[in-house]
Amino acid sequence: MGSDILTREVHPGGAPSGPRRPVDLAAREATRAGMLMMAPAVVTTATLVIYPLVRGFQTSLESGDAAVGGQPHFVGLRNYGEVLGSSTARDATVHTLSYVALAVTLELALGLIVAVALHRTFRGRGIVLAILILPCALPSVVSGVLWRRVFDPDSGLLNSVLEQLHILSQPQVWLAGRGWALAFITLVHVWGVLPLVSLILIAGLQSIPEEVYSASAVDGATPLRQFRHITLPLLRPSIAVTLTVGTVWATKIFDEIYVLNGTALNTRSILMEVYNTTFVNADFAHGTALAFMLTAVTALFAAVYAVTFRRSTT
Amino acid sequence: MKRARRGVVSTVAGAAVLIIAACGGGDSGGGSSGFAPRDKVSIQGQEISVLLPQKIPGGLPAEFTRKTGVRVSVEVTSWDAVRSKLVVANTAKTYVADVTEFDWSFTGQFAAAGWYEPVEKVLDPALVQDLAQADAAFDVGGHTYAACYSNDYRLSLYNAGMFTAAGLGEFPKTFAELGPVLARLKVSGVRYPLGIPMAATEGGVTPWYLLTMAMGGQLFDKDFKPLFADPGSAGYRALRFEVDALKNGWVSPGSVTFDNGPAFDQFAAGSSAILLAASPGNLATANDPKESSIAPHAKPALVPGVRGPGTTFGLPEGLAIPVTARHKDAARAFIEWWMQPATLRVLYKDAGMVPCRGSVVTSMATSGELDGGAVLSDELTHVVPLFPQGAPKWYGQFSSTAQGLLNAAVKGDMSVEAALKQLAAKATELATSGS
Numbered sequence: 001m002g003s004d005i006l007t008r009e010v011h012p013g014g015a016p017s018g019p020r021r022p023v024d025l026a027a028r029e030a031t032r033a034g035m036l037m038m039a040p041a042v043v044t045t046a047t048l049v050i051y052p053l054v055r056g057f058q059t060s061l062e063s064g065d066a067a068v069g070g071q072p073h074f075v076g077l078r079n080y081g082e083v084l085g086s087s088t089a090r091d092a093t094v095h096t097l098s099y100v101a102l103a104v105t106l107e108l109a110l111g112l113i114v115a116v117a118l119h120r121t122f123r124g125r126g127i128v129l130a131i132l133i134l135p136c137a138l139p140s141v142v143s144g145v146l147w148r149r150v151f152d153p154d155s156g157l158l159n160s161v162l163e164q165l166h167i168l169s170q171p172q173v174w175l176a177g178r179g180w181a182l183a184f185i186t187l188v189h190v191w192g193v194l195p196l197v198s199l200i201l202i203a204g205l206q207s208i209p210e211e212v213y214s215a216s217a218v219d220g221a222t223p224l225r226q227f228r229h230i231t232l233p234l235l236r237p238s239i240a241v242t243l244t245v246g247t248v249w250a251t252k253i254f255d256e257i258y259v260l261n262g263t264a265l266n267t268r269s270i271l272m273e274v275y276n277t278t279f280v281n282a283d284f285a286h287g288t289a290l291a292f293m294l295t296a297v298t299a300l301f302a303a304v305y306a307v308t309f310r311r312s313t314t
Numbered sequence: 315m316k317r318a319r320r321g322v323v324s325t326v327a328g329a330a331v332l333i334i335a336a337c338g339g340g341d342s343g344g345g346s347s348g349f350a351p352r353d354k355v356s357i358q359g360q361e362i363s364v365l366l367p368q369k370i371p372g373g374l375p376a377e378f379t380r381k382t383g384v385r386v387s388v389e390v391t392s393w394d395a396v397r398s399k400l401v402v403a404n405t406a407k408t409y410v411a412d413v414t415e416f417d418w419s420f421t422g423q424f425a426a427a428g429w430y431e432p433v434e435k436v437l438d439p440a441l442v443q444d445l446a447q448a449d450a451a452f453d454v455g456g457h458t459y460a461a462c463y464s465n466d467y468r469l470s471l472y473n474a475g476m477f478t479a480a481g482l483g484e485f486p487k488t489f490a491e492l493g494p495v496l497a498r499l500k501v502s503g504v505r506y507p508l509g510i511p512m513a514a515t516e517g518g519v520t521p522w523y524l525l526t527m528a529m530g531g532q533l534f535d536k537d538f539k540p541l542f543a544d545p546g547s548a549g550y551r552a553l554r555f556e557v558d559a560l561k562n563g564w565v566s567p568g569s570v571t572f573d574n575g576p577a578f579d580q581f582a583a584g585s586s587a588i589l590l591a592a593s594p595g596n597l598a599t600a601n602d603p604k605e606s607s608i609a610p611h612a613k614p615a616l617v618p619g620v621r622g623p624g625t626t627f628g629l630p631e632g633l634a635i636p637v638t639a640r641h642k643d644a645a646r647a648f649i650e651w652w653m654q655p656a657t658l659r660v661l662y663k664d665a666g667m668v669p670c671r672g673s674v675v676t677s678m679a680t681s682g683e684l685d686g687g688a689v690l691s692d693e694l695t696h697v698v699p700l701f702p703q704g705a706p707k708w709y710g711q712f713s714s715t716a717q718g719l720l721n722a723a724v725k726g727d728m729s730v731e732a733a734l735k736q737l738a739a740k741a742t743e744l745a746t747s748g749s
Contacts, residue, residue: 066405068708176570176726178727261514262518263514264571264721265719266722268718276714279402280397280398282423
């Protein structure tokens with residue numbers, strides 16, 4: 001019976017030769033079973049993803065006076081235009097791009113170094129790997145609080161060490177100036193993400209056959225040439241994943257900034273601007289408009305990485 | 315094929331029905347008043363949730379349960395987080411708690427949005443009368459939206475031990491006297507004698523409000539026209555004072571990242587000698603040897619002014635009942651129990667909350683129960699509202715903008731002039747648009 005159905009299903013364009021009734025019945029049952037199995041996923045996705053997205057988009061097209069007793073009305077893309085014209089949002093965009101550029105570069109460079117170092121087996125490798133994963137296991141708020149003690153201008157570890165070494169004569173407020181603040185916040189972010197990036201790259205390295213290295217060594221390739229001409233090209237899929245993950249996470253940076261420097265203008269990211277506009281100012285219309293723009297940019301980054309690496313690996 | 319399509323359609327339709335059901339269930343409280351006459355309602359066995367920005371003594375909720383049979387779950391989170399929770403939940407018309415914090419600064423916006431039950435006809439009339447003066451901060455359009463539980467205002471604290479060591483006597487009464495006092499304290503070995511939080515938070519802008527008023531000014535005129543952008547204005551001089559305090563080394567450079575919590579911690583640890591904008595409750599904590607290393611040297615003082623003690627302002631905090639509350643009668647009982655003199659005394663003694671009930675404050679001042687009672691009472695005569703015409707509904711947006719701009723000015727990222735001009739432009743835009 002099963003093979004009979006299969007045979008008839010694959011007839012291209014023509015009607016099956018046998019009786020139709022059993023085929024319809026089986027197909028109907030299969031469809032019904034499929035629907036039933038799909039239903040929980042459809043309901044869950046529709047409730048928790050699609051509906052909020054649609055409702056959020058609708059909010060971004062309405063006036064933002066619901067939280068002050070007004071009646072929201074349709075304003076088209078006005079909120080998007082106003083958000084684009086806001087100097088605070090523009091500064092937040094520049095900060096976010098800085099976080100992304102710095103974080104992704106550092107994560108990839110340091111991740112490769114860690115991965116190459118930990119790829120080879122050596123005594124105590126398991127312990128090193130376990131220690132490596134620790135920062136990733138800490139919630140970002142907790143790591144932010146820990147690092148705050150390091151950067152504290154009056155009693156922080158960093159100032160204390162630099163003063164002891166006579167490098168500083170008076171305490172430095174590391175998070176006051178834009179340059180230092182952006183750099184230190186990025187470091188804290190990278191500290192949390194680096195373990196995952198390293199693990200992805202270690203997994204990628206382990207998938208490269210050892211024979212390739214042996215053969216190249218016979219041909220006289222130095223370790224540097226092996227890294228450049230074997231490791232890097234064969235790691236491309238893993239690098240694509242780390243770049244995508246790193247970019248998306250750096251674009252969404254929030255906890256580290258909030259804990260270390262509050263909503264200060266000199267370090268505010270786009271997501272913080274979304275938070276501030278939406279929940280502090282109670283302006284859901286402009287907040288959701290900004291959030292949708294952030295989503296679009298993040299998706300664009302991910303798409304560019306995916307397309308670029310698919311082209312380079314095919 | 316048609317049947318298969320119909321299957322898909324019915325699945326999606328089913329999903330849609332479930333979504334509507336799920337979303338419809340969000341409005342659990344409804345918009346009706348929902349209070350029953352006292353003699354016709356039983357609240358025993360109910361459970362209420364209370365959302366607050368500070369801890370209350372652990373035994374108090376159990377005491378309420380013992381008296382009324384109503385169980386209480388108290389959720390405590392930071393002030394900023396409380397506000398965010400209230401905005402999100404109330405915008406979505408969703409239950410958040412039966413009793414919540416209601417800060418003076420919420421009044422304009424929350425009343426306009428219709429998120430809270432007016433309490434003037436719900437609470438015991440004698441209690442409403444006794445709270446009337448403090449509750450003025452929660453009055454809009456003939457309704458009162460909260461019952462004041464913390465008579466918070468700003469006054470100065472100083473470390474008398476450090477003053478004596480520096481050969482100083484009394485606390486300065488004017489800003490002209492304050493400068494030499496700070497210089498003297500610095501010479502005596504206090505590295506950063508003054509504590510002012512300057513972070514980009516609500517706690518970081520409050521000192522600027524206070525300094526503006528203490529220097530003889532106001533933020534806005536009666537039509538909400540900003541008065542702080544002119545270089546001769548008190549608001550301008552107040553921000554200039556903060557910037558100069560940093561430049562002169564009177565304030566720790568780290569203050570630009572401090573909220574009021576860390577600024578008080580420095581004072582209590584003996585790292586600074588003066589807190590210009592402290593809460594009355596800070597005094598009891600600073601003189602508690604378990605929580606402070608400077609006890610019992612913390613003394614209250616009147617905020618300095620131009621020719622004598624300056625004006626200060628009140629930041630009363632109240633308890634309110636959201637329209638989405640599930641057990642409004644139990645919520646009313648909770649507020650009335652909280653406002654009983656015995657409960658208010660425990661809250662002052664163990665949590666530093668100065669009561670708002672006129673009769674209780676008078677009684678405690680007379681019996682000497684108020685720490686620093688004479689100065690606290692004297693400072694109360696200098697308290698005026700920050701917004702005499704009532705907090706505008708756009709206060710949240712104004713405050714959020716001020717947090718960023720003032721912080722940028724003290725960090726040196728912007729000039730005082732540019733920051734205040736930008737803030738004035740934003741305030742004008744908000745007041746004009748009425749959003």
